[in-house]
Amino acid sequence: MPLPRAILFDMDDTLIEFAGSAGPCWKAVCGRFAPECDGVTSERLLAALDAYRTWYWSDPERHRIGRLNMAAARREVIAGAFRDLGLDRPALIDPMADAFAEARAEALRLFPEAIDVLRDLRSLSLRLALITNGESGEQRAKIERFGLVPHFDCILVEGEFGVGKPDARVYRHVLDQLGIEPADAWMVGDNLEWDVWGAQQAGVRGIWRDVAGTGLPPTSPVQPDRIIRSLTELIPGKSARCTDPREEEVGPDDGHSI
Numbered sequence: 341m342p343l344p345r346a347i348l349f350d351m352d353d354t355l356i357e358f359a360g361s362a363g364p365c366w367k368a369v370c371g372r373f374a375p376e377c378d379g380v381t382s383e384r385l386l387a388a389l390d391a392y393r394t395w396y397w398s399d400p401e402r403h404r405i406g407r408l409n410m411a412a413a414r415r416e417v418i419a420g421a422f423r424d425l426g427l428d429r430p431a432l433i434d435p436m437a438d439a440f441a442e443a444r445a446e447a448l449r450l451f452p453e454a455i456d457v458l459r460d461l462r463s464l465s466l467r468l469a470l471i472t473n474g475e476s477g478e479q480r481a482k483i484e485r486f487g488l489v490p491h492f493d494c495i496l497v498e499g500e501f502g503v504g505k506p507d508a509r510v511y512r513h514v515l516d517q518l519g520i521e522p523a524d525a526w527m528v529g530d531n532l533e534w535d536v537w538g539a540q541q542a543g544v545r546g547i548w549r550d551v552a553g554t555g556l557p558p559t560s561p562v563q564p565d566r567i568i569r570s571l572t573e574l575i576p577g578k579s580a581r582c583t584d585p586r587e588e589e590v591g592p593d594d595g596h597s598i
């Protein structure tokens with residue numbers, strides 16, 4: 341596939357990675373706060389949090405509301421776990437939520453190749469956009485922290501625009517801003533529904549970043565136009581591996597937990 345005129349990028353788990361999943365961060369928080377939890381062990385506290393957050397993030401509408409106010413979502417998850425444990429320690433909710441947020445922020449990293457790839461694409465005269473779901477505050481903080489602004493012609497944050505991926509209005513708006521037709525653009529992201537299916541619905545080719553290397557889930561209703569492991573595969577001549585979806589290994593879906 342020859343390069344298009346524009347590439348739209350997802351941010352979380354596409355340009356930015358969490359060095360480790362949310363689990364170890366919650367585990368550390370439980371270890372620190374369990375002594376104040378009326379005899380509830382760190383293990384029981386962690387199990388209750390894991391169960392509650394899995395339930396919380398499993399519903400698309402709850403997910404949408406939660407990601408637009410992460411501070412409130414974290415507090416709701418902790419409060420729910422406390423309820424399930426019969427634990428009456430409301431004063432711990434804020435400090436636990438803040439400790440978790442801090443641990444998660446510390447674990448954030450740019451993928452090592454991200455900036456070089458963005459620079460290479462710009463040097464090839466491509467127009468670039470960043471499209472990220474989530475609230476303005478947390479997403480803008482990441483954009484600033486990692487110096488992403490100068491690399492993009494257009495940045496869209498769900499919390500600022502009013503709707504998020506996979507809504508076709510998101511893609512149409514960004515393409516309008518770039519002055520690019522859908523057929524002249526690719527969307528690159530790790531989320532099969534938001535980044536691949538959503539883009540395809542708008543007439544944009546959907547490139548799935550298989551960041552975990554597990555391959556397309558066998559039951560996936562979404563068929564990416566291309567699969568990449570590393571962003572460097574986007575640069576002509578730098579692709580080191582096969583990118584034909586039919587030749588990818590098949591493995592389990594990777595969950596994106598918060």
Ligand SMILES: [Mg+2]
Nearest residue numbers: 350352353530
């Ligand atoms: Mg993502």
